[in-house]
Amino acid sequence: MVSDQPLVLGIETSCDETGVGIVRGHELLVDAVESSVEEHARFGGVVPEVASRAHLEAMAPTIERACTQAGVRLDDADAIAVTSGPGLAGALLVGVASAKALALALGRPLYGVNHLAAHVAVDQLEHGPLPEPTLALLVSGGHSSLLLVPDVTSDVRPLGSTIDDAAGEAFDKVARLLGLPFPGGPHVDRMAKEGDPGAIPFPRGLSRPSDLAKHRYDFSFSGLKTAVARWVEQRQADGEQVPVADVAASFQEAVVDVLTRKAVAACRAEGVDTMLIGGGVAANSRLRAMAQTRCDDAGITLRVPRPGLCTDNGAMVAALGAQMVRRGRTPSALDLPADSSMPVTTVLA
Ligand code: KG4
Ligand code: ZN
Numbered sequence: 001m002v003s004d005q006p007l008v009l010g011i012e013t014s015c016d017e018t019g020v021g022i023v024r025g026h027e028l029l030v031d032a033v034e035s036s037v038e039e040h041a042r043f044g045g046v047v048p049e050v051a052s053r054a055h056l057e058a059m060a061p062t063i064e065r066a067c068t069q070a071g072v073r074l075d076d077a078d079a080i081a082v083t084s085g086p087g088l089a090g091a092l093l094v095g096v097a098s099a100k101a102l103a104l105a106l107g108r109p110l111y112g113v114n115h116l117a118a119h120v121a122v123d124q125l126e127h128g129p130l131p132e133p134t135l136a137l138l139v140s141g142g143h144s145s146l147l148l149v150p151d152v153t154s155d156v157r158p159l160g161s162t163i164d165d166a167a168g169e170a171f172d173k174v175a176r177l178l179g180l181p182f183p184g185g186p187h188v189d190r191m192a193k194e195g196d197p198g199a200i201p202f203p204r205g206l207s208r209p210s211d212l213a214k215h216r217y218d219f220s221f222s223g224l225k226t227a228v229a230r231w232v233e234q235r236q237a238d239g240e241q242v243p244v245a246d247v248a249a250s251f252q253e254a255v256v257d258v259l260t261r262k263a264v265a266a267c268r269a270e271g272v273d274t275m276l277i278g279g280g281v282a283a284n285s286r287l288r289a290m291a292q293t294r295c296d297d298a299g300i301t302l303r304v305p306r307p308g309l310c311t312d313n314g315a316m317v318a319a320l321g322a323q324m325v326r327r328g329r330t331p332s333a334l335d336l337p338a339d340s341s342m343p344v345t346t347v348l349a
Pocket of ligand 2: 119140280
């Protein structure tokens with residue numbers, strides 16, 4: 001019998017966070033996350049082998065901690081959900097193998113879900129059922145996409161994505177350039193509060209009419225990153241102090257301007273009145289503020305999960321798994337692959 005409030009354990013290991021979340025229907029019971037971000041800091045980016053090893057070490061203790069904190073036994077789970085892709089191949093493998101072992105040992109169905117769809121589904125834990133369709137803007141260190149989501153369990157349509165760097169990657173690279181620690185997004189956000197967003201007119205990628213014809217909903221941040229680097233180098237060559245706060249604010253403004261402009265344009269063109277923002281960059285204070293203003297002006301309802309649910313976590317995987325159960329989707333086979341380049345149109349493997 002399919003429960004209307006299934007208890008689902010979700011596992012996420014696509015990047016550097018080992019996430020184990022447990023939900024009952026739309027209710028979040030626990031979100032246990034173990035991050036290896038500090039082990040990558042000195043390299044200025046995530047090192048795949050280091051991430052895989054850290055997942056391996058963190059997996060069993062994190063599952064145990066999640067069950068203890070939620071006050072449930074593994075055996076209580078109605079289903080196991082896991083991120084099947086996209087992500088780092090070795091990192092994904094640890095999660096997928098663990099989830100298979102649990103599903104097999106417990107005799108429960110296994111749902112191998114798409115990481116991006118899970119970023120969308122997580123919002124229901126905080127704001128209730130998702131209007132259908134919803135427009136999702138997903139921005140993190142690994143992805144930047146605009147998605148039309150008629151049904152997060154079966155129908156996710158890509159409208160656009162970055163053609164080079166992800167938005168978070170651009171934040172991290174510019175932070176490094178400015179001498180700020182990794183991951184750089186929160187530091188740029190903080191510095192930008194002291195700076196003038198109009199100080200330097202950095203380029204808005206893929207925003208000229210000629211670009212829009214081909215890349216209406218795509219993003220590009222690599223030209224912006226280069227423009228910031230050239231601007232800083234010129235200052236240094238002239239023997240002048242780099243105004244870090246102004247550079248941070250002007251760079252951030254350029255990123256946030258393009259993200260929100262294209263997301264609102266997509267809502268209008270598709271006739272969608274709900275916009276959701278997810279991924280680590282959704283924690284950015286300027287992105288939240290500008291998105292709110294532009295959505296208000298356009299009569300669009302904005303949904304942004306709290307920062308802890310925007311970054312990678314197991315609760316998002318459990319939330320999507322629970323919805324798969326409720327909608328009666330067919331579980332994945334036990335030979336489910338870890339698919340590093342899983343297309344967003346494949347919501348369930
Ligand atoms: O979703 P996430 O935890 O991991 C993946 O990349 O999948 O996102 C991490 C990214 C990093 O690039 C980080 O710099 C960025 O999110 N980030 C931010 C902020 N907080 C985190 N970027 C801008 N402003 C922030 N406040
Ligand atoms: Zn993510």
